[in-house]
């Protein structure tokens with residue numbers, strides 16, 4: 763299990779750098795991330811969330827889709843958008859609807875550096891966009907208006923304090 767970095771940590775706000783080493787150590791890190799994601803019962807996990815400032819993320823959906831996206835580029839988005847209630851393992855316990863394109867086209871590399879392109883819709887498109895944002899230091903709350911964002915952050919801080927008291 764890796765520690766998941768929480769909001770307030772600088773690593774969540776930086777722009778990540780390209781992955782250049784597709785070696786065994788990198789694949790061991792990916793495996794550890796998949797285990798961490800499973801344990802946390804999340805749908806996606808980006809490298810900065812485990813303190814690594816490099817451009818990759820993983821996705822693991824209830825329908826069985828399990829995939830790593832290394833050096834990803836979203837090359838197309840649908841004009842059509844839709845709302846969906848998002849959460850984030852780095853801002854645990856709070857959720858808010860975010861409007862995003864319904865479909866995306868993404869090009870990336872797999873764990874061995876082999877390039878691929880895929881078209882995603884539904885939950886996969888949603889998670890891809892959320893995780894991709896993490897690589898540029900963007901969190902889902904940044905898509906809300908200032909008032910809503912402040913409210914969600916306040917709620918998180920309140921919950922966080924409560925949690926600590928019970929420990």
Ligand code: NI
Nearest residue numbers: 849850851852
């Ligand atoms: Ni997140």
